[in-house]
Amino acid sequence: MTDLLNEMLPAIEAELQKQVARLDVPRTRVYHDMLTYHMGWTGDGAGPDATGKRIRPLMLLLTAAACGKPDWQTALPAAAAVELVHNFSLVHDDIQDKSEKRRGRTTVWIKWGMPQAINAGDGLFVVANLAMTDLASSYPAETVVDAMRILQNTCLDLTRGQFLDISYEKRADLGVEDYWPMIGGKTAALLSGCNELGALLGGADQSTREAYRAYGQYLGLAFQVQDDILGIWGDESVTGKSAASDLLEGKNTLPVLAGLGKKGRFAARWAQGPIQPSEVADLAGLLASEGAYAYTHDTARQMTDMATNSLREADPQGEAGQLLMDLTDRLLKRDS
Amino acid sequence: MTDLLNEMLPAIEAELQKQVARLDVPRTRVYHDMLTYHMGWTGDGAGPDATGKRIRPLMLLLTAAACGKPDWQTALPAAAAVELVHNFSLVHDDIQDKSEKRRGRTTVWIKWGMPQAINAGDGLFVVANLAMTDLASSYPAETVVDAMRILQNTCLDLTRGQFLDISYEKRADLGVEDYWPMIGGKTAALLSGCNELGALLGGADQSTREAYRAYGQYLGLAFQVQDDILGIWGDESVTGKSAASDLLEGKNTLPVLAGLGKKGRFAARWAQGPIQPSEVADLAGLLASEGAYAYTHDTARQMTDMATNSLREADPQGEAGQLLMDLTDRLLKRDS
Numbered sequence: 020m021t022d023l024l025n026e027m028l029p030a031i032e033a034e035l036q037k038q039v040a041r042l043d044v045p046r047t048r049v050y051h052d053m054l055t056y057h058m059g060w061t062g063d064g065a066g067p068d069a070t071g072k073r074i075r076p077l078m079l080l081l082t083a084a085a086c087g088k089p090d091w092q093t094a095l096p097a098a099a100a101v102e103l104v105h106n107f108s109l110v111h112d113d114i115q116d117k118s119e120k121r122r123g124r125t126t127v128w129i130k131w132g133m134p135q136a137i138n139a140g141d142g143l144f145v146v147a148n149l150a151m152t153d154l155a156s157s158y159p160a161e162t163v164v165d166a167m168r169i170l171q172n173t174c175l176d177l178t179r180g181q182f183l184d185i186s187y188e189k190r191a192d193l194g195v196e197d198y199w200p201m202i203g204g205k206t207a208a209l210l211s212g213c214n215e216l217g218a219l220l221g222g223a224d225q226s227t228r229e230a231y232r233a234y235g236q237y238l239g240l241a242f243q244v245q246d247d248i249l250g251i252w253g254d255e256s257v258t259g260k261s262a263a264s265d266l267l268e269g270k271n272t273l274p275v276l277a278g279l280g281k282k283g284r285f286a287a288r289w290a291q292g293p294i295q296p297s298e299v300a301d302l303a304g305l306l307a308s309e310g311a312y313a314y315t316h317d318t319a320r321q322m323t324d325m326a327t328n329s330l331r332e333a334d335p336q337g338e339a340g341q342l343l344m345d346l347t348d349r350l351l352k353r354d355s
Numbered sequence: 356m357t358d359l360l361n362e363m364l365p366a367i368e369a370e371l372q373k374q375v376a377r378l379d380v381p382r383t384r385v386y387h388d389m390l391t392y393h394m395g396w397t398g399d400g401a402g403p404d405a406t407g408k409r410i411r412p413l414m415l416l417l418t419a420a421a422c423g424k425p426d427w428q429t430a431l432p433a434a435a436a437v438e439l440v441h442n443f444s445l446v447h448d449d450i451q452d453k454s455e456k457r458r459g460r461t462t463v464w465i466k467w468g469m470p471q472a473i474n475a476g477d478g479l480f481v482v483a484n485l486a487m488t489d490l491a492s493s494y495p496a497e498t499v500v501d502a503m504r505i506l507q508n509t510c511l512d513l514t515r516g517q518f519l520d521i522s523y524e525k526r527a528d529l530g531v532e533d534y535w536p537m538i539g540g541k542t543a544a545l546l547s548g549c550n551e552l553g554a555l556l557g558g559a560d561q562s563t564r565e566a567y568r569a570y571g572q573y574l575g576l577a578f579q580v581q582d583d584i585l586g587i588w589g590d591e592s593v594t595g596k597s598a599a600s601d602l603l604e605g606k607n608t609l610p611v612l613a614g615l616g617k618k619g620r621f622a623a624r625w626a627q628g629p630i631q632p633s634e635v636a637d638l639a640g641l642l643a644s645e646g647a648y649a650y651t652h653d654t655a656r657q658m659t660d661m662a663t664n665s666l667r668e669a670d671p672q673g674e675a676g677q678l679l680m681d682l683t684d685r686l687l688k689r690d691s
Contacts, residue, residue: 041511042511042515046515046519046536047515047518047519049518049522050514050515050518111473111474111477114469114470114473115469115470115473115474116470132521133450133451134450134451134452134521135518135521135522137447137450137451137473137476138447138451138514138517138518138521140473140477141447141476141477141480141510141514141517142511142514142518144477144480145507145510145511145514146511148484148503148507148510149504149507149508149511151503152500152503152504152507155500159496160495160496160497160499160500161491161496163496163500164488164491164496164499164500167484167487167488167503168485168488171481171484171485171488172485174477174481174484175377175378175478175481175482175485178386178474178477178478178481179378179382179383179386181474181477182383182385182386182471182474182478183382183383185468185470185471185474186385186471200382
């Protein structure tokens, strides 16, 4: 890892802990425990595997630095805020999906019950908002208000995407055109918000901010489309999760929506109800033979090209700029 | 109703609708429907009974006007924000408590399911935060950041109170000292935040802001303690809900906690498990005979005095000031 990443990652973790510590007071210590557990710092399985990769705050700080801001530390409260928003959405998502595991660990709602888990998610969101107000010690108040507006619009998109995702579960008439608004909200909005916030706090001009925003948007879409491919045709030994598991879970991913649009044998089987483990391999093959693999692969490539073009337009500078380009390559060329 | 209230109440409703309309776009229309239903504007039973009394935004605007700000309209986005925060907490509260009715109508989670209801609550919170950023068109950015900090600290208190409330359900060792931090968060914090925001946006100096903040805090506590009395010894024909229903529901209200502290016959019965409808009248009498009614009544009076003293110290001006005093009297001398 480079020197800059070696500085940024521990700084992000320290800022996150400082923000969450707002709840570390005697009467609400168990509440604080729920949050530190979910963030990966305490409890069974705590450690680097449990925290996640902190991609979003890293994106924000690298963007700020790549806009020519050497003291990226001033943007740390915003970096913490985006990661806290991400985690607030994960805590609620796990309840909504009835997921029992997150990053290999028991989820908050299983451990402390649904009512406390809803409240824990709410608390993470509040702490994110409070973190944003801390920007006022380093930035003009106008910039802080602009930053808040960006973050909250991002959150509105997140909840819109979540609404669509949940509402799609009961629908049998979905097409590829239903995919983008959902994924745009669920995956791309927050990444795009990270880059826009980083550019704002890095002092970039309006057109550079716009280029970074677009970069984050396309990067998020490309990443999700790739994830959809891996979820059906990924190499289990590389991804670490059972390939084709998305078919078993009945997820409305892009390959599935493309397959449904063909109204062929795949669509006929999908309409008949849950897929069984024994059918998965054949069905993944059938879906590919009907053109869904090629379609999704082309789409991923298109989105990747648009992301790298936007990043080139943003013209990131210095070591941070190089890291941003490397990170993009790593995210988009991954096989796991 | 006075001219000022006749102006403020429709202005609050219009601002709320404008803020919620951020979600009124084609793909997420059903999401928007959930919010307008909960706010009392649409669906079965829509109308004034379904919206609630909008006490919190009214408090905020009256305070701003009573601080000598004739154009209270500029504070409308903050007034909408506090009401949206209140409603976000109600939507989540109904899920956490498994409540099937709210203001006589089916709750959001019963109508649209738990996952969508969690998301609807999240959406109301996001819209509240976005409303706050609209203050920037009338106030200096420094004031907007201060306002955000007040609102978010209020929200942190809200989630803390909620944590305590949920965690108390499983505890048998509670005393009156456990009451204040819970109620301070659940009821008083937001009211106090409304008054502090109103004073800030009304241009009050620091000591006046502090007096309004304290007023809201004591008013909230006094109101809740009164509500606790009505929930056990209220006149059913006046309150509209079954008296002593708080005993049936096993709520940890102040009279109950005071009764438990006596370690007498009430405490012994309470420890044995849920109260049956046939015991309620006798048990309410027993609780009173052990001193809990007198204790709670004295406490309500104390808090009421502290609220009116703080309000006098804040020295509210003009028609708004008079209305604020009238509203305080009405809230604290109610029998329903």
